[in-house]
Amino acid sequence: MAVTEHTGTRVKTRVPALSLRNVEKAFGQVTALSCVNLDAQVGEIHFVVGDNGAGKSTTLKILAGMHTADAGEISLNGTPVHFADASDAKAQGIAVVHQNLALVECLDVATNMSLGAIPKRGFMLDRKAMEREAEAVLSDLKVRVGSVRTQIGLLSGGERQIVAIARAVRMNLPIILLDEPTAALGVRETAHVGEILQELRRKGKTVICISHDLDFVFKLADKVTVMRLGKSVATLTADQARHDLVVGLITGSIDAAQIEKRSHD
Amino acid sequence: MTDQPVSVNSAAKKTRFTLEMFLRPELTLIIVIVAIAIATSFVNPNFLNIGNLTDIGRAAVIYFVMACGASLLMIGGGLDFSVGAVFTLGAITTTMLLQAGVPWPIAIVVGVFVGGVAGYLNSQIIQKLHVPSIIATLGSFYIFTGLTIQVTGGQDILPLPRAFQVLGQGAIFGIPYVVLYAAVVGAAFWFVLEHTPFGVEVRAVGGNREAAQANGIKVERVERIIYILGGATAAFAGIIYAARVGSGQVAAGGSAVTLTVITAVLIGGVSLQGGLGTITGIAVGAVLLSEIDNALIVASIPPQYNTIIVGVILIAAVAVDHIRRQRLYRVKR
Ligand SMILES: Nc1ncnc2c1ncn2[C@@H]1O[C@H](COP(=O)(O)OP(=O)(O)OP(=O)(O)O)[C@@H](O)[C@H]1O
Ligand SMILES: [Mg+2]
Numbered sequence: 001m002a003v004t005e006h007t008g009t010r011v012k013t014r015v016p017a018l019s020l021r022n023v024e025k026a027f028g029q030v031t032a033l034s035c036v037n038l039d040a041q042v043g044e045i046h047f048v049v050g051d052n053g054a055g056k057s058t059t060l061k062i063l064a065g066m067h068t069a070d071a072g073e074i075s076l077n078g079t080p081v082h083f084a085d086a087s088d089a090k091a092q093g094i095a096v097v098h099q100n101l102a103l104v105e106c107l108d109v110a111t112n113m114s115l116g117a118i119p120k121r122g123f124m125l126d127r128k129a130m131e132r133e134a135e136a137v138l139s140d141l142k143v144r145v146g147s148v149r150t151q152i153g154l155l156s157g158g159e160r161q162i163v164a165i166a167r168a169v170r171m172n173l174p175i176i177l178l179d180e181p182t183a184a185l186g187v188r189e190t191a192h193v194g195e196i197l198q199e200l201r202r203k204g205k206t207v208i209c210i211s212h213d214l215d216f217v218f219k220l221a222d223k224v225t226v227m228r229l230g231k232s233v234a235t236l237t238a239d240q241a242r243h244d245l246v247v248g249l250i251t252g253s254i255d256a257a258q259i260e261k262r263s264h265d
Numbered sequence: 266m267t268d269q270p271v272s273v274n275s276a277a278k279k280t281r282f283t284l285e286m287f288l289r290p291e292l293t294l295i296i297v298i299v300a301i302a303i304a305t306s307f308v309n310p311n312f313l314n315i316g317n318l319t320d321i322g323r324a325a326v327i328y329f330v331m332a333c334g335a336s337l338l339m340i341g342g343g344l345d346f347s348v349g350a351v352f353t354l355g356a357i358t359t360t361m362l363l364q365a366g367v368p369w370p371i372a373i374v375v376g377v378f379v380g381g382v383a384g385y386l387n388s389q390i391i392q393k394l395h396v397p398s399i400i401a402t403l404g405s406f407y408i409f410t411g412l413t414i415q416v417t418g419g420q421d422i423l424p425l426p427r428a429f430q431v432l433g434q435g436a437i438f439g440i441p442y443v444v445l446y447a448a449v450v451g452a453a454f455w456f457v458l459e460h461t462p463f464g465v466e467v468r469a470v471g472g473n474r475e476a477a478q479a480n481g482i483k484v485e486r487v488e489r490i491i492y493i494l495g496g497a498t499a500a501f502a503g504i505i506y507a508a509r510v511g512s513g514q515v516a517a518g519g520s521a522v523t524l525t526v527i528t529a530v531l532i533g534g535v536s537l538q539g540g541l542g543t544i545t546g547i548a549v550g551a552v553l554l555s556e557i558d559n560a561l562i563v564a565s566i567p568p569q570y571n572t573i574i575v576g577v578i579l580i581a582a583v584a585v586d587h588i589r590r591q592r593l594y595r596v597k598r
Contacts (some may be wrong), residue, residue: 066479087481099423102479104472106540107465115469118462125462 015078017042017206018063018175020232023072025058032058034230035071038208040223041173045197045207047217051250052225056210057099059227060177061207064096065089076175090116095171099179099210101164105153110134112152113167117121137170141196157184165193169200176200178209182216194220214243291534291549292409292586297578298553305560311564321442321552321559323509326447327502329551331522332529333454334498336547339530341457341491342471343538346402347387348499349523351407353515355380355414355500360422360513369429373504381493382499383409388492392485406523413515422513433508443505450498455544467491499526528575529554532582541586553578 016039025033033055040046048056061067063074065083073080078094083089089096096102103112110131119129134148143162152160161184168176178197180189190213197220200207211217216239217224225235226249234249234256248254305312331348338345364367383405390401435442458464463489469477470487478484508512531548535542554575561571 046492086479088481090481098479104469104476106472107468111465118465120462123461125460125465
């Protein structure tokens with residue numbers, strides 16, 4: 001981040017770790033995104049909220065290298081970037097927890113956690129390292145595993161979700177994207193994921209998280225970006241993000257232009 | 266802070282024992298193999314002669330070599346119906362080169378290479394034209410079959426040089442060379458599948474293609490490679506067969522070989538849904554198929570029983586595979 005001196009007063013101009021400018025995306029006739037803007041900083045938990053079909057997952061998939069934007073610009077630390085595919089996005093520092101989790105059911109926990117970054121010894125698979133790493137990450141996250149050799153197919157929905165999150169954490173990349181990471185989780189597990197996100201923030205990661213659980217959002221958010229009908233309608237700071245305001249922006253009953261006024265009330 | 270760790274392993278422990286057993290379909294097959302051996306040796310004790318067992322091994326080899334490539338392909342979620350035609354294509358290429366005076370090592374390499382090219386073409390039809398693998402390779406089966414008839418004029422290729430025939434007919438310390446080739450091919454495929462990152466990627470692509478892609482695996486590249494290997498092993502098997510019988514036969518491969526190979530792979534525990542399967546399972550499956558062939562002859566049972574028994578075993582094996590998947594996934598698939 002750059003710190004510039006202005007005639008005595010210090011003005012901090014932080015370059016966003018990740019920034020989207022006027023991103024558009026259509027699937028044939030369906031316009032999924034018509035104008036998305038988003039700035040996420042280092043050490044920030046940035047939530048993206050919005051109704052079903054608002055374009056949240058599409059935005060995330062563009063950042064994950066799975067879709068290519070039709071128009072607009074993506075920058076990392078101020079540098080425009082382009083992702084050829086998912087492995088390219090990962091190589092440029094983005095880890096992802098997908099809405100559908102992207103786990104392979106017939107492979108075990110350790111193997112799933114290493115997909116896309118498989119530990120090698122020479123040209124051979126290093127299964128011991130793979131299992132050791134998986135165990136280390138899971139115990140770091142205080143997730144108890146009987147065996148990392150358990151097939152994913154044997155786990156419950158919530159357990160799978162935790163493994164998917166643990167996999168993204170294991171990548172240890174500067175930016176982590178999560179698409180509804182608590183959708184299948186109970187109260188205690190949701191709180192646990194909250195702690196994991198806070199820990200990532202403490203480590204200086206940029207955390208971008210999609211969620212429908214507004215209590216979860218308000219508890220953790222540094223910023224909240226609201227999406228509606230393929231547009232990012234507003235980005236609120238933690239103190240601006242009041243429940244009725246966020247709900248109003250999501251449903252469209254409040255116009256983004258009114259935010260300024262309401263925050264002075 | 267929630268101090269109690271979140272548990273990820275509620276169901277696993279209980280099911281562990283039964284699961285391990287289901288994960289090893291080769292165990293069940295070995296029991297079947299031993300049972301058939303015992304039953305047959307009651308009818309004809311000659312069944313257990315070293316000579317007869319060697320015959321079983323020799324016959325199993327051709328299928329096993331092809332099944333190695335086909336199983337990697339099917340574990341990776343692919344399917345290749347053209348292998349029977351590529352088998353002939355490889356044999357014809359190599360034997361025609363031999364007749365033109367090309368030294369046998371080069372003739373073999375070129376034959377295997379042509380098989381690899383056939384596999385590559387299959388992968389491109391599937392990826393670029395978005396034709397489902399079963400249809401793409403059924404189409405290429407007909408095309409490759411037509412090509413072999415065109416270039417040979419329907420005539421078998423013979424005679425072949427003695428040096429080449431020895432490769433398929435010779436033995437060392439009583440072990441046929443062809444068994445050694447199969448051992449090498451099997452070991453190589455086993456190593457790739459179980460001990461390389463590529464093997465993990467193949468299973469991931471076959472188990473859940475979308476998930477593999479989302480995790481940064483180059484799915485199309487993996488698919489290209491497994492189709493190429495499938496074609497190359499099919500051609501290699503055809504070449505070994507030509508050396509064994511001493512001629513490049515236009516009618517040696519075909520749909521019968523395709524079906525037998527896919528049957529061996531399925532009986533060996535590879536699932537049509539991808540992801541699951543082992544090379545040891547394939548080896549046991551190939552041995553079982555050739556044992557049944559042999560046992561029915563040795564016990565003087567009419568050949569139609571062969572196909573009936575193979576059909577029953579195939580259906581039983583896939584039914585067991587379904588139960589296995591249910592256990593593995595907890596959901597009905
Ligand atoms: N691959 C695709 N092909 C066609 N249309 C798509 C595709 N992916 C998304 N869409 C469309 O884009 C729009 C936005 O979808 P998206 O999945 O981004 O919504 P979302 O905000 O994540 O919703 P949810 O909260 O239900 O997950 C929807 O209208 C959807 O139908
Ligand atoms: Mg979504």
